[in-house]
Amino acid sequence: MNGPAYASTLELMSGVILVCAVVTLWRRSLSAVVKALAVQGFALGAVALILGIRQHDAVLIVVACLVMASKGAVIPTLLGRVVTSSPTGREASPIVNVPASLVGAAALTFLAYGATQPVVALIPTTAGRFVPLGFATLLIGFFSMVVRRKAVSQIVGLLLVDNGIALVAFLATAGVPLLVELGASLDVLLAVVVLRVLAAQMWSEFGVLDLDQLRELRD
Amino acid sequence: MSNVSLVITAAAGSAAAIAGGALPAKTRVWAAVVLTWGSCIAALFGALAVLHTGQSLVLNSSQILPLTGVTMVLDPLGAVFVVVTAVVAIASTLYWLGYASHGLSTRTTSAALPLFVTSMLLVPMAGSVATFLVLWELMALASLVLVLVDHRRSEETRSAAQWYAVMTHVGAATILFALVLLSAHAGDQTFAAIRVHARHLPGVVRNTAFVLAILGFGSKAGAVPLHVWLPKAHAEAPSPVSALMSGAMVNLGIYGIVLVGDRLLGGGPVWWWLMVTAMGVVSALFGALHAATSTDLKRLLAYSTADNMGLVLIGVGASGMFAASGHRTIAAVAMVAALLLTVNHAAFKGSLFLSAGSVQVATGTRDLDQLGGLMRRMPITGAIFMVGALSIAALPPLNGFVGEWLVFQSLLHGLPTSSTAVAIAIPLGVAALALTGGLTAAAFVKAIGVGFLGRPRSVEAAAAHEVPRSMQLGAGMLAGLCVVLGLAPVIILPALGRAAASAVPGAPLATVRGSVDLHLAGLQGMLAPALLAAGLALAIGGVIALRQLARRRFTPQPALRRTEPWGSGRELQTARMQYTATSFAEPLQQVFDDVVRPDRDLDVSHLAESRYYVEKITYRTSIGDIIEQSIYRPVIRAVRWWGQRVRGLQNGSVHRYLAYGLVALVLILAAIT
Known part of the structure; x- marks a missing residue:
């Protein structure tokens, strides 16, 4: 893969990741959100794949395949089941409405670009230039956890945070060790499984999946 | 050679605690008591040897505590406190044998009591800051468990334990600050090194360390106004524990003051x-x-x-x-x-x-x-x-x-x-x-x-x-x-x-001389306790004899009731x-x-038929602790008020908690940009 093609594909894939993050804030339908997440997972795998091919790193290519499988297929499938099992699969009334969320996402992206300047300056490679995208994804994920009510949206937010971190790790260090990547993926997978059980419990107990119901547990 | 006694003290004490915690109910108390006696007797041997010869016992081990190691130094001053603790502990545990059937034979008690005794025996032997603090904390925790033994029986016990826990930990914190301050300036944490360096410390450091130490050790010794835990905890603890706390533990507060004031700071x-x-x-x-x-x-x-x-x-x-x-x-x-x-x-x-x-x-x-x-x-x-x-x-x-x-x-x-x-x-x-x-x-x-x-x-x-x-x-x-x-x-x-x-x-060795009569070095005073006792006995016997004689001789026997x-x-x-x-x-x-400020409450109720006839009068009086009322209560109220304010931040909403995290992250990022 020659220089300009490599740079532009990498930029495209990183951009897709950020766009998917914004899409999760934009769409209220939970099934659409989960689809965006699946696309993001594939894009993340693609980033790893491009880096692996460019650096002739077999381990990184294996990691890329694993990322695509877990974040692109397994986790979205699990989440999709939670979504389809509840009839009201919509984020009906988010705490902050959609237009305001999008403005917030834009502000967070600016902040990410501003805050990562020193990091970008430190990394000499082409890939380093896209680090702010990963950071923005992380912040948007956090933001969506704050403003969304459904339990599924929460886990989507957490996955966005995780994907953002993974993207920064791939771009900044040219791939984390396989073991670390496996560990992180397993963590996220476990969180999703726990959430699935929790959501099923909440559904049978309260008949809703709003986290506000948990407020009762405070005292 | 007599270092062995220090090792045996610690080993037998630990064995007693383990036996008390692990053995079945029938043998538990006996095993714990006998092993505790072993610990006390070993400590007594060591301490008496030190007091007899005036030579300190030293024991170093780098294996027991990580990073700092353990330094034990038993000098004559510490030995006095060890002897006192050992004697009170032997008597109290003997008493415990009979008392145990009154709810004091549980695993927790049988493990905590030997632990308490052993840590008290070891505190005066500690020769370095880390050793001292570990043992001090062990003593506080073991005694706290023992105060709580009767917690099911009354609300008072729980409240007493709470007071005790707070006071003893605040005290431990000030002691920690004082000792760490000294050891930081000395560059070494053994007491011997601190003593050498303390002379050359700036006055501010010396004063701060001493005042902090006084606060911490004073609260352990029950000095007013740091005494509030004492009447509660000593009254509510089971009696053998009260005897140990009052007869041995509070003394260690005194020991601490002498240790820091005289021995460390000179x-x-x-x-x-x-x-x-x-x-x-x-x-x-x-x-x-x-x-x-x-x-x-x-x-x-x-x-x-x-x-x-x-x-x-x-x-x-x-x-x-x-x-x-x-x-x-x-x-x-x-x-x-x-x-x-x-x-x-x-x-x-x-x-x-x-x-x-x-x-x-x-x-x-x-x-x-x-x-x-x-x-x-x-x-x-x-x-x-x-x-x-x-x-x-x-x-x-x-x-x-x-x-x-x-x-x-x-x-x-x-x-x-x-x-x-x-x-x-x-x-x-x-x-x-x-x-x-x-x-x-x-x-x-x-x-x-x-x-x-x-x-x-x-x-x-x-x-x-x-x-x-x-x-x-x-x-x-x-x-x-x-x-x-x-x-x-x-x-x-x-x-x-x-x-x-x-x-x-720089004090003379023989301060008090004499065998039957006591003479004080450099003073005029003299006292012969045994002769005084004999004199008293004679005088009392004489008075009784005279009365008998007088009664028989002079007065006709009246009808006695x-x-x-x-x-x-x-x-x-x-x-x-x-x-x-x-x-x-x-x-x-x-x-x-x-x-004293007693709380008096007079309640008169009248008969329904006439207000001029009193049905009954209830008079209640109770005496609170004025220092608790006027110093501690306002502090507690302030803490509670502040706690309520902080509670306002936590309304149970997951989103709000997440928002705190996001806002903090964004603020930090914005600040570094």
């Missing part, structure tokens, strides 16, 4: 010690006053502990003041006096708490107004309590007298030698001592008169009978010590002299009409109304 300016003396005077008066007005037997004893520790602090403070003005001999005498008071206090307060526990076991109550007539029903316990009470009231020929005599001697003889501030402080101290003595006597006249004499005021008191033999033995052992030490204080005075010499730099002492003559009276503890204390309450 003495200091006069104002340090004026502060200590002032704390002592206030504690002595406040404790004695509350003891005199208290109607709960164990609360009375607990306040009297604060009072006695106040006396010890007066001795320690006086010693420091004399040393600061260069009079090392008198300083040593004052230190001997303080140490002797500590030893005596352990003996009589231990026996008093243990016999109060026997009373509680036999009657189910500690309220003096529910007791009475116990001398006839529990003669041995009564006699033990009597010995303890006479001793604490400082009557010859018991040990309390010798201790107070020494304190008075050192204070009075120190007077002409001192600076202006000291010359004002000392007469005040002497006056406080005298007033304290009077109040203490009143408190114990009340305890004996109302609790043990007269007629029983409740069914339970009337049905009381003597407790098991091991409980009598445990309490009696300490009462016996009171008599022995009263008649022949010379058996311990040379050892105390050696300890004082190791605490006060015999009643119980303190029974109010017993003519047409019910037991409720006797003198009670409350009524006995009433005049004192009136005099000290401003300090």
Whole structure:
């Protein structure tokens, strides 16, 4: 893969990741959100794949395949089941409405670009230039956890945070060790499984999946 | 060679704790007690060897505590406290054998009690900051568990434990700061290194360290105004634990003050010690006053502990003041006096708490107004309590007298030698001592008169009978010590002299000389306790003989009517009409109304038919702790208020908590951009 093609594909894939993050804030339908997440997972795998091919790193290519499988297929499938099992699969009334969320996402992206300047300056490679995208994804994920009510949206937010971190790790260090990547993926997978059980419990107990119901547990 | 005794102390103590926690119910208490005795006896051997030879024992191990290792140094000063702890512990655990069936044979108790004893034995042996703090904390935690033993029975116990936990941990924190400050400046954490460097420290560091240490150790010693936990915890803990806390643990507060003030910092300016003396005077008066007005037997004893520790602090403070003005001999005498008071206090307060526990076991109550007539029903316990009470009231020929005599001697003889501030402080101290003595006597006249004499005021008191033999033995052992030490204080005075010499730099070794009669180095005073006792016995015997003679010779025998002492003559009276503890204390309450601040509540209800006829009158009075009310309550209220404000941040919404995190992250990122 020659220089300009490599740079532009990498930029495209990183951009897709950020766009998917914004899409999760934009769409209220939970099934659409989960689809965006699946696309993001594939894009993340693609980033790893491009880096692996460019650096002739077999381990990184294996990691890329694993990322695509877990974040692109397994986790979205699990989440999709939670979504389809509840009839009201919509984020009906988010705490902050959609237009305001999008403005917030834009502000967070600016902040990410501003805050990562020193990091970008430190990394000499082409890939380093896209680090702010990963950071923005992380912040948007956090933001969506704050403003969304459904339990599924929460886990989507957490996955966005995780994907953002993974993207920064791939771009900044040219791939984390396989073991670390496996560990992180397993963590996220476990969180999703726990959430699935929790959501099923909440559904049978309260008949809703709003986290506000948990407020009762405070005292 | 005798280092072995330190190892055995720790090993047997740990084994006792493990045995207490692991063995089945039948053997648990016995195994724990026997192993604890092993620990105590090993410690006694080591400590007595140190006191005999004056040579310190040293033990280093880098394996036990990671990073710092363990340094144990047993010097004569620490040895005195080890001996006191070991003796009180042997008596209390003996007592525990009989007491255990009253809810004290659980795994937790059987493990915590040996742990408590062992950590107290080891604290005075600690030779480095880390070792000391670990053992100190172990002691605090083990005793906290023991205070909580009865937590199911009453709300009071839980509240007492809470107070104790807070006070002891705040105290531990200030001690930590003080010791860490010193070791940081010395660059090494052994006490020996700190002692070498302390001389060259800047004044601010020395002052800060000492004041922090006074706060921490003072709270452990129950010095007013840091005493609030003491009456609660000592009263609510099971009696063997109360005896251990009052007879051994509070002493370690004194040890800590001497350790930091004299041994580590090598003495200091006069104002340090004026502060200590002032704390002592206030504690002595406040404790004695509350003891005199208290109607709960164990609360009375607990306040009297604060009072006695106040006396010890007066001795320690006086010693420091004399040393600061260069009079090392008198300083040593004052230190001997303080140490002797500590030893005596352990003996009589231990026996008093243990016999109060026997009373509680036999009657189910500690309220003096529910007791009475116990001398006839529990003669041995009564006699033990009597010995303890006479001793604490400082009557010859018991040990309390010798201790107070020494304190008075050192204070009075120190007077002409001192600076202006000291010359004002000392007469005040002497006056406080005298007033304290009077109040203490009143408190114990009340305890004996109302609790043990007269007629029983409740069914339970009337049905009381003597407790098991091991409980009598445990309490009696300490009462016996009171008599022995009263008649022949010379058996311990040379050892105390050696300890004082190791605490006060540059003091002569032989502070108190003599075999039958005591002479003080550099002072005029002389006392022969045994001769005094013989004289007293002769005088009392003589008076009785004369009365008998006179009665037989001169008066025709009138018709004698015999009643119980303190029974109010017993003519047409019910037991409720006797003198009670409350009524006995009433005049004192009136005099000290401003300090005691009793809560009185008079409730008169009238008959429905006419307002001129009274149906019944209810009179309630209770005495709170004015320092608790006026200093601690506002602090607690402020903390609670602040807590409520902070609680406003947490409304239970997950989103809000997440938002806090996001806002913090964004702010930090914005700040670094």
